[in-house]
Amino acid sequence: MDTRPTNNPALPDHINNKNEHPLKDFLILSFAVVLLITLLTWLLASSASWLGPRIPYEWELNWQSQAQPINEGSTTLHDQQEQALQRLLHKVIGDNALPVQVHYLANEETPNAFATLGGHIFITRGLLENIQSENGLAMVLAHEYAHIQLRHPMILLLEQLSLGLIFSLIGSDNIAQMVTQNTSMMTVLAFSRDMERAADQQALQHLLNTYEHTSGADEFFTQIKKREDEQYFEHNPVWLEFMQTHPLTQERINAIKQSLIKGKTTALQEILTRPDSE
Numbered sequence: 426m427d428t429r430p431t432n433n434p435a436l437p438d439h440i441n442n443k444n445e446h447p448l449k450d451f452l453i454l455s456f457a458v459v460l461l462i463t464l465l466t467w468l469l470a471s472s473a474s475w476l477g478p479r480i481p482y483e484w485e486l487n488w489q490s491q492a493q494p495i496n497e498g499s500t501t502l503h504d505q506q507e508q509a510l511q512r513l514l515h516k517v518i519g520d521n522a523l524p525v526q527v528h529y530l531a532n533e534e535t536p537n538a539f540a541t542l543g544g545h546i547f548i549t550r551g552l553l554e555n556i557q558s559e560n561g562l563a564m565v566l567a568h569e570y571a572h573i574q575l576r577h578p579m580i581l582l583l584e585q586l587s588l589g590l591i592f593s594l595i596g597s598d599n600i601a602q603m604v605t606q607n608t609s610m611m612t613v614l615a616f617s618r619d620m621e622r623a624a625d626q627q628a629l630q631h632l633l634n635t636y637e638h639t640s641g642a643d644e645f646f647t648q649i650k651k652r653e654d655e656q657y658f659e660h661n662p663v664w665l666e667f668m669q670t671h672p673l674t675q676e677r678i679n680a681i682k683q684s685l686i687k688g689k690t691t692a693l694q695e696i697l698t699r700p701d702s703e
Contacts, residue, residue: 466587466588469583469584469587469588472583472587473580473581473583473584473587474580476583477576477577477579477580477582477583478575478576478579478580480576480579482523482544482576485542485543485544485576485578485579486524486543486544502696502699503529503531505696506529506531506553506696506697507527507528507529509694509696509697510527510529510548510562510566510697511526511527513559513562513563513566513694513697514527514546514566514567514570516563516635517563517566517567517570517631517632517635518567518570518631519634522570522574523544523570523573523574524544525544525545525546525570525573526544526545526546527546527547527548527566528545528546528547528548529547529548529550530547530548530549530550531550532550533549533550533551534549534550534551535549535551536549536551536552536554536555536645536648536649536652537549537551537552538552538565538566538568538569539569540569540570540572540573540577540578541578542578542579542582544573546566546569546570546573548565548566552565552645553697553698555645555648555649556644556645556648556693556697557644557693558641558644558690558691558692558693559641559690559691559692559693559694560632560636560639560640560641560642560644560690560691561641561642561644561645561690562645562693562697563631563632563635563636563641564628564629564632564641564642564643564644564645565645567627567628567631567632568624568625568627568628569624570628570631571623571624571625571627571628571631572616572620572624574627575620575623575624575627577616577620577624581616621677622677622680625677625680625681628642629642629681629684633686636688636691637686637688638686638687638688638689639681639684639685639686639688640685640686640687640688640689640690641690642681642685643677643678643681643682643685646674646677646678646681647678649674650674650675650678653674
């Protein structure tokens with residue numbers, strides 16, 4: 426029985442129901458979600474580069490653990506080597522530097538050095554075995570310090586936390602949890618090419634201020650290049666250039682040599698020429 430008032434017009438059945446295929450609505454909604462996530466990712470990443478250097482360094486120190494002073498009373502070879510590394514870093518970066526703690530990884534054979542959140546620099550035994558002069562080691566230490574001074578670990582932390590937030594928003598809680606729980610180690614792996622170039626340039630300036638020349642600055646990178654050439658790197662350099670987050674090693678060597686100011690290198694301290702494992 427029709428209960429409408431007699432003067433009301435009859436409404437068409439499809440007035441609130443568009444006669445369109447549901448796949449079209451799904452595609453439009455999916456595109457909107459992807460666009461929103463892309464914009465959100467870009468906005469958060471851009472904000473991290475701006476915000477990271479403005480966060481007080483003391484907050485970063487407290488994020489992980491407070492940097493500890495050198496244990497002058499230690500007598501083990503390992504600790505003496507760590508103290509020698511710390512003194513060399515202090516020699517290069519000066520008295521007004523940020524508080525940074527150098528750690529020596531005596532059992533790590535891979536030649537490597539890296540900086541992490543909270544002002545920590547790690548030097549491996551393999552790296553010491555590939556260094557011939559104090560200048561070469563000073564370049565590596567100054568490079569890692571530059572990452573900390575430029576707040577690169579904090580920038581990467583903010584970017585990764587942003588990714589965790591985005592994964593949470595789209596419902597991938599497991600991925601979000603993985604990202605947020607591993608932020609400190611992930612910062613080790615993901616310094617961008619621009620970050621590496623900026624750290625190289627700042628380290629060169631530290632060497633110039635300390636020794637009045639930059640000889641030896643390319644020493645470690647030259648050793649790395651030899652290892653790469655012995656393996657597979659030389660066979661596909663163009664392809665790998667697009668895959669790497671770091672500049673090509675040869676590119677870094679060339680950049681150092683272009684700004685090279687020649688001088689006499691300093692011999693490495695004896696304690697650092699005996700990189701024995703524990």
